[in-house]
Amino acid sequence: MAAALFTTSGQAQEAQRPVKIGVLTDLSGILSSALGPGSVDAARMAIEDFGGTMFGRPIELVSGDHQNKPDIGASLARRWFDENGVDTIVDIGNSAVALAVRDLVQSKGRIALYVGASSADLTGSACSPNTAQWSHDSYLFANALPAELMRQGKKKWFLIVQDWAFGHALQRDVTKVVTDGGGQVVDAVRHPPGTLDFSSMLLRAQSSGADVIAFLSAGQDLSNMIKQSSEFGLAGSAQQLVAPAFLLSEAHGLGTQVAQGIVFSTVWYWNLNPEARAWSMRFFARNRFMPTEAHAGTYSAVAHYLKAVRDVGSSRHDLVMARMRALPVNDFYTVNARLRPDGRLMRPAYLAQMKSPAQSREPWDYYTILSEVPPERAFRPEGTGGCNLATR
Known part of the structure; x- marks a missing residue:
């Protein structure tokens, strides 16, 4: 009582x-x-x-x-x-x-x-x-898209990593997916948040022989990186450019001309x-x-x-x-x-690609949704991440 x-x-x-x-x-x-x-x-x-x-x-x-x-x-x-x-x-x-x-x-x-x-x-x-x-989360970024590209035979990866907790977790998870799938991270470089000049990193990636150049960064750093990669001629080259944490704000700031072809994963699109x-x-x-x-x-x-x-x-x-x-x-x-x-x-996730200027039909029309990833494949299996709550 x-x-x-x-x-x-x-x-x-x-x-x-x-x-x-x-x-x-x-x-x-x-x-x-x-x-x-x-x-x-x-x-x-x-x-x-x-x-x-x-x-x-x-x-x-x-x-x-x-x-x-x-x-x-x-x-x-x-x-x-x-x-x-x-x-x-x-x-x-x-x-x-x-x-x-x-x-x-x-x-x-x-x-x-x-x-x-x-x-x-x-x-x-x-x-x-x-x-x-x-x-x-970084598991989604590191698994859904890398696993699909590995299935397509893109085995050699170059990672450009934002040097803080987000980037470190993403680098760890992407590296595991690539190596477990029989691939290789040929090189990885880290940059501090707020970096303005990525030229040396991009040149190193360009000459690395990697099939995939993965931008493991977010926010303005990611936008600057993609912009400079376009200036270096990486966009449209044989090397696939991947930005797992690419968001609509980056898409709008860069536009379809600069960011076209970038492949990424997402759980949201305004026109979903x-x-x-x-x-x-x-x-x-x-x-x-x-x-x-x-x-x-x-x-x-x-x-x-x-x-x-x-x-x-x-x-x-x-x-x-x-x-x-x-x-x-x-x-x-x-x-x-x-x-x-x-x-x-x-929740479900999606693999998406940035549209070209010719494909964009209205303002903010930036994404092509390539496929849906069910939650069980998008996110880490329960009980495998070191959380002691998962088994309670």
Whole structure:
């Protein structure tokens, strides 16, 4: 009886306070076009579509710029939890920041929904019962596309790697797929985030004899790399250019002339289906650009989180996470997706290629979807990533 009264009292107290969501993202750096203000507004749209209130009080939204620095991201998260009463953090977008926030989220009894942050370690060795990975991850980038190219006989790979947690995880996973498949990584070079001149790396890749040159980078670095590879004549050459983390923001910034032929994997495209197109047109009317994976994923994660809070009548993290796992994810690009115990959302992925200028029929018409990859092939098998939650 005492336990029941305590639970009832706790839920009553929850009902007296607003639900607070924090979008922790890159608002000013190299990832800001793929994340940033678009992620903030996507969360705002999800709150508005939910009705804007929970337990009779407005749902509150805060946002912050982690500047791609783990210490700044962790400091913001700590202040949000300790002083502002934030219940869940969404997006993050930088794997190093996500890893820094992970322990804090767990110790404070809050929730983090990784959308842009893509290190597969977040559902592996760094998994947590309080976190979920909503969109792509480095396992998808390293497996779906490389495995297909290996099947096509492209066995020799040259890797250009962004020197931080995301790039390191991607390099590790791509190397494993290539070598396990009987291929060879002939060379790999790393560059610090914010590199402007890739000429020496591209010349080294061009003369390496590799079948595939893989750009294991993201954000503005990736855009600069692709632009310079076009200037060096690599686009359209016998060497296949692969950019696993290529996003719509890069596609739009570079255009079809420069980026045509780039092959990549994705879980989202604004014109994927009629429902995705309709939501994207709403987003475009507000922001004047089409939504990237992180924008669509942030909306999806926030919407699912709010449904779970409503269903359990509380923002208590353990109750909410249990309901989020029990409730299938359904929205404009997700159909009956399951959230695994390790935090991985099992959604389909796609192999895509950047269109040529002649193939593009309307503004933002950049992708050709080559094939669909089922979740079981796109993401790491449960129980194999070093997460001790997967077997519970």
